[in-house]
Amino acid sequence: MTSATLAALSNQQYRLAARPMGLPKDSDWSFSSEALRDIVEGEIIVQAIYLSLDPAMRGWMNEGKSYIRPVAINEVMRAGGIGKVIASKSAKFAVGDYVSGGIGVQKFWLGAADDKSASFYKVDPKLAPLPKYLNALGMPGMTAYFGLLDVGLPKAGETVVVSGAAGAVGQTVGQVARQKGCRVVGIAGGKEKCDFVVNELGFDACIDYKTGSVKDGLKEHCPNGVDIYFDNVGGEILDTVLTRINMKARIIICGAISQYNNTTPVKGPANYLSLLVNRARMEGIVVFDYLPRYAEATKEMGAWMAQGKFQTREDIVQGIENFPAALLMLFEGKNFGKLILQVGQE
Amino acid sequence: MTSATLAALSNQQYRLAARPMGLPKDSDWSFSSEALRDIVEGEIIVQAIYLSLDPAMRGWMNEGKSYIRPVAINEVMRAGGIGKVIASKSAKFAVGDYVSGGIGVQKFWLGAADDKSASFYKVDPKLAPLPKYLNALGMPGMTAYFGLLDVGLPKAGETVVVSGAAGAVGQTVGQVARQKGCRVVGIAGGKEKCDFVVNELGFDACIDYKTGSVKDGLKEHCPNGVDIYFDNVGGEILDTVLTRINMKARIIICGAISQYNNTTPVKGPANYLSLLVNRARMEGIVVFDYLPRYAEATKEMGAWMAQGKFQTREDIVQGIENFPAALLMLFEGKNFGKLILQVGQE
Numbered sequence: 001m002t003s004a005t006l007a008a009l010s011n012q013q014y015r016l017a018a019r020p021m022g023l024p025k026d027s028d029w030s031f032s033s034e035a036l037r038d039i040v041e042g043e044i045i046v047q048a049i050y051l052s053l054d055p056a057m058r059g060w061m062n063e064g065k066s067y068i069r070p071v072a073i074n075e076v077m078r079a080g081g082i083g084k085v086i087a088s089k090s091a092k093f094a095v096g097d098y099v100s101g102g103i104g105v106q107k108f109w110l111g112a113a114d115d116k117s118a119s120f121y122k123v124d125p126k127l128a129p130l131p132k133y134l135n136a137l138g139m140p141g142m143t144a145y146f147g148l149l150d151v152g153l154p155k156a157g158e159t160v161v162v163s164g165a166a167g168a169v170g171q172t173v174g175q176v177a178r179q180k181g182c183r184v185v186g187i188a189g190g191k192e193k194c195d196f197v198v199n200e201l202g203f204d205a206c207i208d209y210k211t212g213s214v215k216d217g218l219k220e221h222c223p224n225g226v227d228i229y230f231d232n233v234g235g236e237i238l239d240t241v242l243t244r245i246n247m248k249a250r251i252i253i254c255g256a257i258s259q260y261n262n263t264t265p266v267k268g269p270a271n272y273l274s275l276l277v278n279r280a281r282m283e284g285i286v287v288f289d290y291l292p293r294y295a296e297a298t299k300e301m302g303a304w305m306a307q308g309k310f311q312t313r314e315d316i317v318q319g320i321e322n323f324p325a326a327l328l329m330l331f332e333g334k335n336f337g338k339l340i341l342q343v344g345q346e
Numbered sequence: 347m348t349s350a351t352l353a354a355l356s357n358q359q360y361r362l363a364a365r366p367m368g369l370p371k372d373s374d375w376s377f378s379s380e381a382l383r384d385i386v387e388g389e390i391i392v393q394a395i396y397l398s399l400d401p402a403m404r405g406w407m408n409e410g411k412s413y414i415r416p417v418a419i420n421e422v423m424r425a426g427g428i429g430k431v432i433a434s435k436s437a438k439f440a441v442g443d444y445v446s447g448g449i450g451v452q453k454f455w456l457g458a459a460d461d462k463s464a465s466f467y468k469v470d471p472k473l474a475p476l477p478k479y480l481n482a483l484g485m486p487g488m489t490a491y492f493g494l495l496d497v498g499l500p501k502a503g504e505t506v507v508v509s510g511a512a513g514a515v516g517q518t519v520g521q522v523a524r525q526k527g528c529r530v531v532g533i534a535g536g537k538e539k540c541d542f543v544v545n546e547l548g549f550d551a552c553i554d555y556k557t558g559s560v561k562d563g564l565k566e567h568c569p570n571g572v573d574i575y576f577d578n579v580g581g582e583i584l585d586t587v588l589t590r591i592n593m594k595a596r597i598i599i600c601g602a603i604s605q606y607n608n609t610t611p612v613k614g615p616a617n618y619l620s621l622l623v624n625r626a627r628m629e630g631i632v633v634f635d636y637l638p639r640y641a642e643a644t645k646e647m648g649a650w651m652a653q654g655k656f657q658t659r660e661d662i663v664q665g666i667e668n669f670p671a672a673l674l675m676l677f678e679g680k681n682f683g684k685l686i687l688q689v690g691q692e
Contacts (some may be wrong), residue, residue: 065623066623067622067623067624234619239614253618253619253621253622254622255622256619256622259619265616266616266617266618266619267614267616268585268613268614268615268616268617268618269614269615269618270611270612270613270614271612271614272599272612272614272615272618272628273580273599273602273605273612273630274630275599275628275629275630276413276599276600276601276602276630276631276632277411277412277413277630277632278413278630279629279630279631279632279635280629280630281627281628281629281630282618282621282627282628282629283621283625283626283627283628284619284620284621284622284623284624284625284626284627285622285625286622286623286625289625
């Protein structure tokens with residue numbers, strides 16, 4: 001591409017304007033547009049197609065020590081995504097390659113092909129539709145797969161409960177657990193989501209936390225107690241599950257979406273002493289630790305997909321201009337499946 | 347012993363009269379006195395000498411599912427203890443034997459020698475003074491030993507923090523960790539206790555939570571963060587330690603003395619998401635699981651004691667009539683060392 005062509009491409013970007021208190025407001029974002037510069041040796045330009053919208057993004061907007069540095073004020077908001085290489089001066093990627101990596105909430109990513117924070121790698125649109133690489137074959141899927149198997153250590157016949165069951169991570173947790181011979185009970189908001197995970201994904205049961213009591217649901221659907229709880233939500237649901245765990249139960253702390261927009265302190269699990277009574281374990285997982293093993297998970301889940309035994313659902317919102325509103329869908333439970341923002345054409 | 351001799355022995359007992367709200371009050375106990383009956387084949391009578399007073403006793407007074415059934419209303423209060431066999435129609439124990447087991451808060455225990463809930467076993471007063479069998483060589487010591495080693499998995503050079511450091515469990519946790527090559531930092535209430543664990547027990551440092559900031563103390567004394575936290579107290583101290591843990595840290599949940607007398611719900615650890623950020627683990631321990639391995643711990647700690655490398659301190663209160671007041675010392679942090687009630691002579 002010539003300099004003139006590049007300069008003509010308007011790179012629209014969402015930047016963090018202010019650290020939110022509670023739910024992110026429109027004024028916490030600034031929308032900018034800039035021309036692309038020429039690339040130098042070793043660099044590439046990736047045109048964003050699909051951006052992954054995840055609950056974890058809310059945490060990245062806060063100051064303070066975490067598993068990853070906070071997004072700086074005025075920095076382009078961090079987001080994983082799938083894009084197409086449209087310019088390359090690197091042997092690593094060719095024009096036309098599809099890649100997955102840390103694109104950010106913008107239309108184009110420009111930088112060194114081996115940039116560590118972007119960590120681009122090729123994906124193959126012939127093996128699976130591109131959005132799947134942000135779902136089961138992407139970060140949420142890897143989180144689910146390694147969190148369940150490596151931290152949860154499920155055994156056939158055990159009962160696995162997962163919250164956010166219709167969400168990106170929950171869908172995969174439940175299906176992997178089913179493949180491993182476990183009884184799987186989801187917790188999700190609304191009849192439509194519950195029907196989906198039972199009828200489409202094959203969960204044994206699903207508890208609708210919006211219309212019923214989670215405690216009663218656990219009593220009914222987990223008659224032998226809970227051996228593994230994969231927690232995506234925290235708050236009261238975590239506390240309720242803690243009252244139903246079995247001896248030597250494992251609780252995987254993957255997220256706490258109910259607490260991310262608190263303006264008061266996080267609600268700690270008041271029933272944590274159930275860990276003592278039951279000699280149980282609560283352990284955190286961060287997916288980046290498993291980067292060297294992603295291929296292992298992709299291979300196993302990919303094979304299940306090919307055999308028609310494993311499916312996932314995406315909820316794709318169109319247009320970069322809808323980023324602020326789309327992100328809020330996560331915290332209101334409005335997305336149905338892995339939430340993705342499409343900002344460019346395949 | 348003749349029936350007449352037995353009947354002349356007045357068995358004084360503390361029974362649970364009511365389930366306490368908050369700290370146990372005098373009216374939550376009833377004091378009774380009854381004559382001993384003759385024993386039949388297979389039975390023994392144990393004269394109580396030392397009774398173990400432990401924070402866990404508060405939990406046994408509550409209704410509800412736990413790792414052990416609650417003490418029933420009007421039942422003799424459960425307590426471990428050391429006593430002497432004064433009558434036996436069992437081949438298992440001879441008159442004159444010293445035994446450890448579930449004597450209860452009473453002057454005499456009468457029942458089958460192989461009673462499961464009492465679980466008597468012989469102790470040897472020549473190997474160690476009898477009170478040690480309620481401390482490092484008893485339940486608190488076993489809790490400390492297996493909790494630290496089996497759940498905490500300490501490696502030489504790691505930093506171990508223990509709360510209730512001058513208490514029965516804390517003393518042993520710290521000394522076992524030192525023997526395993528760890529840096530050990532205690533948390534205790536008051537200068538006298540802190541001086542004791544540093545100067546007498548060889549801890550590297552001790553933070554006085556009554557006069558200083560635990561957060562500042564951790565910053566100062568754990569410059570490389572906290573790899574293992576052995577928690578006996580829960581509440582704010584647990585929350586503070588959670589802000590200082592290292593990657594892959596292990597938190598052993600042994601107790602939560604700060605929460606046992608709450609009349610409001612237990613305060614859950616608001617900073618539990620530090621487990622996620624640090625891929626850390628919080629796990630409960632109940633000492634009874636390790637019963638088959640007590641000998642292993644007794645052997646190793648006994649050897650350290652014999653070599654003068656390991657010591658423990660007891661705080662012995664005299665007289666069964668002082669049971670209600672003595673128990674409260676635990677919750678006010680007034681005991682200095684393992685709290686024991688002496689109710690009979692050796």
